[in-house]
Amino acid sequence: xxxxxxxxxxxxxxxxxxxxxxxxxxxxxNTVSWYQQALGQGPQFxxxxxxxxxNGRGNFPPRFSGxxxxxxxxxxxxxxxxxxxxxxxxxxxxxxxxGASSYNEQFFGPGxxxxxx
Amino acid sequence: xxxxxxxxxxxxxxxxxxxxxNCTYTATGYPSLFWYVQxxxxxxxxxxxxxxxxxxxxxxxxxxxxxxxxxxxxxxKGSVQVSDSAVYFCALTDPRGYxxxxxxLIFGKGTKLSVxx
Numbered sequence: 001x002x003x004x005x006x007x008x009x010x011x012x013x014x015x016x017x018x019x020x021x022x023x024x025x026x027x028x029x030n031t032v033s034w035y036q037q038a039l040g041q042g043p044q045f046x047x048x049x050x051x052x053x054x055n056g057r058g059n060f061p062p063r064f065s066g067x068x069x070x071x072x073x074x075x076x077x078x079x080x081x082x083x084x085x086x087x088x089x090x091x092x093x094x095x096x097x098x099g100a101s102s103y104n105e106q107f108f109g110p111g112x113x114x115x116x117x
Numbered sequence: 118x119x120x121x122x123x124x125x126x127x128x129x130x131x132x133x134x135x136x137x138x139n140c141t142y143t144a145t146g147y148p149s150l151f152w153y154v155q156x157x158x159x160x161x162x163x164x165x166x167x168x169x170x171x172x173x174x175x176x177x178x179x180x181x182x183x184x185x186x187x188x189x190x191x192x193x194k195g196s197v198q199v200s201d202s203a204v205y206f207c208a209l210t211d212p213r214g215y216x217x218x219x220x221x222l223i224f225g226k227g228t229k230l231s232v233x234x
Contacts, residue, residue, distance in 0.1 A: 004160070033221055042121075042206050042224030043161070056221060090160060106222065108160035 002027055004093050004109035012115045013081050021076040021112045023091030031055070031096040032074040033106060034066060037088040049074055050096060078114075086116045119144045123207045123225035130197055130232050138192040138228045140181075140207035148209040150174075150183050150190040151222070155204045164192075164205070197232045204229045 005024045013019050025032050031050045035043035045058035049068035063079040072093070078085055092106035124139040142148065152164040152174070165174030170185035179194045190207060207225040 035222075040226070042208075042226045043222070045221045045223070048221055058221075092161075105163055105166075108162070110158070110160045 004091060004107050006089075006091050006109040006112050008112060009110070010113045010115075012117065014117050015081055015083060017081050017116075018077065018079045019081060019114060021078075021089050021091075021114070023074045023076070023093075023109060025072045025074065025091075025093030026107050029093035029095050029107070030072050031094045031104075032068055032072065033092045033094070034074070034076050035090040035092065036060070037090055037111070038084075039087070043090055046076070081116045083116050086114060088113050119146075119148065119209060119211060119223050121207050121209055121223055121225035123205075123228055125226075125228070126204075127229040127231055130230070132199055132232055132234055133196045134232075136192070136194040136197045136201075136230070138205055138207075138230070140190045140192065140225060142188050142190065142207075142209050144188075144209060144211060146211045148211050150181070151208045151210070152179070152181055152190070152192050153206040153208055153224075155206065155227070157203070161206065197230070199232045199234055202230055202232045 007022045033048040034046040037043040046060050047057040048055045052068045065077045068074045088111040090111045092108045094104045094106045096104045120143045122141050149168040151166045153161040154164045155161050165176040167174040167183035173182045181190050181192045204227045206227045208222045210222050
């Protein structure tokens with residue numbers, strides 16, 4: 001069973017640029033959640049995708065957007081990068097469903113370290 | 118909104134010492150509670166969980182009890198090892214969903230544990 005993978009491992013961008021981060025979910029999982037972890041902080045929920053549709057969003061501006069593909073892999077796109085976007089971006093996959101009432105464990109990837117200069 | 122507060126780190130202990138990391142939460146509903154661990158250079162791993170009041174989660178010698186009356190979920194281990202050195206995150210999820218999603222996690226800021234031989 002393949003776990004959650006993310007690419008790239010590290011990335012350096014300059015302010016104003018755009019970036020795309022990628023995540024491959026664990027086999028059999030249909031839900032992907034993205035989190036931002038700033039240095040010394042806990043992860044913060046960005047959004048979740050379930051079966052190719054956004055299924056909830058945290059307190060992040062619209063320049064953070066995403067996609068989920070038919071194979072349930074996912075992309076996180078960030079436009080007009082700002083210095084404060086420098087963080088570890090974590091992807092987590094799970095087997096879930098819209099409106100589900102019980103928690104299904106999220107399995108995390110190793111993350112992508114984004115540095116904005 | 119829902120939130121998690123955990124004790125500031127870093128925590129430095131000698132091998133075989135007793136560990137307690139305090140965690141308290143604020144939630145409007147009936148959350149599930151979790152402890153995640155992050156080893157250097159790795160993603161988050163679920164350490165243990167509890168889904169209702171008075172439940173005790175346990176794994177690898179770690180324990181935490183869901184205390185609704187004190188809104189706490191303190192992590193304990195009787196005898197730590199050098200291999201336990203990591204960052205520990207307390208987290209909750211509202212089974213009714215967060216931001217329209219199902220079971221997304223709200224994390225504390227993390228507590229870094231260093232265990233010396």
